[in-house]
Amino acid sequence: MSMEGVRGEDLEKTYGYVWDKYTGEKLDQVFAFSEDYKEFISKCKTERECIAEFIRLAEEKGYRDLATLIEEKEVLKPGDKVYANNAGKTLALFVIGSQPMEKGLRIIGAHVDSPRLDLKQNPLYEDSGLALFKTHYYGGVKKYQWVTLPLAIHGVVVKKDGSLVDVVIGEDEDDPVVGITDLLIHLAADQMDKKISKAIEGEDLNVSLGSIPVGDKEDKARVKKNILRLLNEKYGIDEEDFVSAELEVVPAGKAKDYGLDRSMVMGYGHDDRVCAYTSFKALMDMENPDKTCVALMVDKEEIGSVGATGMTSRFFENTMAEIMNLTGDYSELKLRRCLANSKMLSGDVSVAHDPNHPSVTEPRNTAYLGKGMTFNKYTGVRGKSGSNDANPEFMAQLRAIMEKHDVMWQTSELGKVDQGGGGTIAYILAEYGMDVIDCGVALHNMHAPWEVASKADIYETMRGYRAFLLEA
Numbered sequence: 001m002s003m004e005g006v007r008g009e010d011l012e013k014t015y016g017y018v019w020d021k022y023t024g025e026k027l028d029q030v031f032a033f034s035e036d037y038k039e040f041i042s043k044c045k046t047e048r049e050c051i052a053e054f055i056r057l058a059e060e061k062g063y064r065d066l067a068t069l070i071e072e073k074e075v076l077k078p079g080d081k082v083y084a085n086n087a088g089k090t091l092a093l094f095v096i097g098s099q100p101m102e103k104g105l106r107i108i109g110a111h112v113d114s115p116r117l118d119l120k121q122n123p124l125y126e127d128s129g130l131a132l133f134k135t136h137y138y139g140g141v142k143k144y145q146w147v148t149l150p151l152a153i154h155g156v157v158v159k160k161d162g163s164l165v166d167v168v169i170g171e172d173e174d175d176p177v178v179g180i181t182d183l184l185i186h187l188a189a190d191q192m193d194k195k196i197s198k199a200i201e202g203e204d205l206n207v208s209l210g211s212i213p214v215g216d217k218e219d220k221a222r223v224k225k226n227i228l229r230l231l232n233e234k235y236g237i238d239e240e241d242f243v244s245a246e247l248e249v250v251p252a253g254k255a256k257d258y259g260l261d262r263s264m265v266m267g268y269g270h271d272d273r274v275c276a277y278t279s280f281k282a283l284m285d286m287e288n289p290d291k292t293c294v295a296l297m298v299d300k301e302e303i304g305s306v307g308a309t310g311m312t313s314r315f316f317e318n319t320m321a322e323i324m325n326l327t328g329d330y331s332e333l334k335l336r337r338c339l340a341n342s343k344m345l346s347g348d349v350s351v352a353h354d355p356n357h358p359s360v361t362e363p364r365n366t367a368y369l370g371k372g373m374t375f376n377k378y379t380g381v382r383g384k385s386g387s388n389d390a391n392p393e394f395m396a397q398l399r400a401i402m403e404k405h406d407v408m409w410q411t412s413e414l415g416k417v418d419q420g421g422g423g424t425i426a427y428i429l430a431e432y433g434m435d436v437i438d439c440g441v442a443l444h445n446m447h448a449p450w451e452v453a454s455k456a457d458i459y460e461t462m463r464g465y466r467a468f469l470l471e472a
């Protein structure tokens with residue numbers, strides 16, 4: 001089935017290719033935007049790395065730390081730029097609007113955690129002349145995708161004295177990489193007969209670290225000893241420090257142009273750094289808005305938005321109370337009105353129709369690469385369960401905004417009915433009574449080590465987010 005016309009002649013204009021819209025310098029901008037984005041996701045592969053980089057970039061643009069403003073009893077005025085940092089893993093950025101807060105906010109919320117393999121609490125061991133790390137996967141992964149790949153280790157180790165050691169291994173040109181073994185095909189007869197979900201199991205995801213023994217030949221675990229020596233030399237850490245570490249095993253290497261025409265980006269963590277990055281860039285363009293504009297980057301979405309840094313924590317609500325207090329206009333009632341009157345784009349990735357796997361999406365109601373920002377009115381599973389089903393009034397308003405700003409967009413469902421599904425942070429913010437809809441960039445290979453997004457969609461999503469912040 002061809003893509004043109006699938007949705008009927010009347011929808012041709014809305015669902016055309018973004019590529020047809022941009023020529024010359026405008027087309028150069030589309031590509032240039034993805035150059036910066038590629039650099040961002042190549043460098044920032046953990047939630048902490050993303051938040052630290054966003055703070056650095058925001059401070060360059062005049063954003064100030066809310067914690068400092070509270071301490072100094074600063075008064076916030078329209079046009080002021082503020083950020084609130086929660087444990088280095090969640091970030092809320094604000095540009096204060098000229099209207100009272102109780103009129104509501106314009107929020108774009110995305111998550112900065114991505115599927116990966118976390119080191120266990122007691123990860124290091126030696127077996128058969130190899131030193132290895134035990135891992136526990138984080139988020140939804142197809143385990144067989146993580147073997148025989150160059151992998152890197154990113155994260156932090158917190159020592160007993162509270163000092164924080166940043167760890168990045170496997171990204172510099174001269175760095176070694178690590179990896180997880182798979183069976184040779186010659187001896188894989190039993191494995192090949194297994195269900196794909198059982199071919200590589202969770203406890204098989206052990207990371208190879210080294211093979212040189214040191215010290216006395218009578219000693220045990222001499223290879224492990226050498227690895228500990230190397231880690232101590234470079235990072236000053238001991239084996240027991242792993243217990244207070246947050247180390248993540250991620251694909252090693254940079255994001256790359258994908259396709260002979262360089263129309264796409266292959267990279268680790270598009271889900272959901274592509275929406276975090278585009279919403280961040282959109283907010284950075286906001287000066288003196290009428291309503292207060294917010295970009296929210298949260299952690300733990302991939303495991304249910306739980307914990308102090310996940311969307312279900314009170315961090316955002318508490319932060320809003322602090323912000324309103326600094327504007328001299330706080331009351332519990334005004335805070336509630338502020339949240340209920342807000343509008344939100346829940347920025348998250350969606351599925352793009354894949355010609356290699358066409359059976360899981362429904363052609364009239366799926367996104368396609370290169371056709372613009374994707375709106376998911378609802379997500380969920382089995383009869384939309386667990387989804388935030390956006391109001392049509394809100395969708396209508398967004399249609400008008402996108403048309404006014406000439407943003408190309410499409411709608412999607414996360415797969416065919418009863419094929420599977422998923423969720424986002426949308427329903428959590430909707431609990432305040434605010435209008436929320438999911439929208440973002442549609443991907444190929446979602447949750448795989450190397451995901452794929454269209455540069456046209458990335459650019460158009462940034463423009464869509466900007467239009468929302470200006471008008472909603």
Ligand code: MN
Pocket residue numbers: 111271272301348349
């Ligand atoms: Mn996501």
Ligand code: MN
Pocket residue numbers: 271302447
């Ligand atoms: Mn995800």
